[in-house]
Amino acid sequence: MTAQDPKAFQNYSEANPNFNASLSDRYRLDKILEFAAWTATFFGLAMLVILLITVFRDGLFRLNWSFITSYPSRNPSAAGILSPLVGSIWLLITVALVSFPLGVGAGIYLEEYASDNWLTRFVDINIANLAAVPSIIYGLLGLQLFVRWMFPITNGRSVLAGALTLSLLILPVIIIATREALRTVPDSIRQAGYALGATKWQVIRIQVFPLALPGILTGTILALSRAIGETASLITIGALTFIAFVPELSLKGLQSPFTALPIQIYNWVSRPQPEFHTNAAAAIIVLMILLLLMNTTAIVLRNKFQKARG
Structure with missing residues (x-):
């Protein structure tokens, strides 16, 4: 049985019900991990955006040529x-x-x-x-x-x-x-x-x-x-x-x-x-x-x- 042989894969899954349950559990876990990864990414980006907004809000008006020189x-x-x-x-x-x-x-x-x-x-x-x-x-x-x-x-x-x-x-x-x-x-x-x-x-x-x-x-x-x-x-x-x-x-x-x-x-x-x-x-x-x-x-x-x- 290979991934390029869908008929053999279907016959194997029909003959082994536990295989379908295990595959379903793995897909469900994959979705959970994908959601966790996206959540962590957006959380990090949100914190970065908040930090940048705070810094620019507090310091942008102070930034001038006199401040640099x-x-x-x-x-x-x-x-x-x-x-x-x-x-x-x-x-x-x-x-x-x-x-x-x-x-x-x-x-x-x-x-x-x-x-x-x-x-x-x-x-x-x-x-x-x-x-x-x-x-x-x-x-x-x-x-x-x-x-x-x-x-x-x-x-x-x-x-x-x-x-x-x-x-x-x-x-x-x-x-x-x-x-x-x-x-x-x-x-x-x-x-x-x-x-x-x-x-x-x-x-x-x-x-x-x-x-x-x-x-x-x-x-x-x-x-x-x-x-x-x-x-x-x-x-x-x-x-x-x-x-x-x-x-x-x-x-x-x-x-x-x-x-x-x-x-x-x-x-x-x-x-x-x-x-x-x-x-x-x-x-x-x-x-x-x-x-x-x-x-x-x-x-x-x-x-x-x-x-x-x-």
Whole structure:
């Protein structure tokens, strides 16, 4: 009896009444699970819509050019987000410069070069586990490693220390995304390159990597989106909650104190005055716009390289 033989299926079901009852129970359970899944989806979307409406209602009227170009202040009407916004952008650029080559390089090595042995499998398991570790654990690691041990290089609680900590946070995600993107490239392309006399590195650099690049870029930008919204790890390493200056956009600026939008939002939300809560809502809108721009960039780059691939 096969699914392509309806007559045999009907004869079998008529000869076995218990089979029909069991099949009916399974269909009923399937409907229940489908309803539960739709309910959970709509509930999550409804909560998200309510949150967005609340944030835009509270902060949209506060959002103006003066708010973006002013420094934080104890006076809520004069406070702005210039220093945390620049700090977030500074962090984002530094994290990208550190995490992208390390993550992509590690992913290429593990997927294309590393042999299948117990050490590789051990590394694979730990990378998957590290992707789910809470961010505050990375903050504690960054506090000890980058703030205390590497003080002569990072100058303690600086932009560089924060960027290195966030890079550790997203490295497992970039490595996993890189490996998954490389697996989508057919092995026939690799074999064709070897047949033409190319070396392994030439095949990867010229054939495999360009085809996997859309997936790698998408995974990297989504990982950076997670990094830019992190608060716990930055608080742990000692990011400041009030800075009335902008870090220099230079190598020297990497060693300067910093703050970021999530830190500033956390600071304003913790204050009792409603005016600061309004400022926090406006800062949340700016942070969401920054995240949307990053996600849009990921989509545009993916589509561009997919067209080039086609």
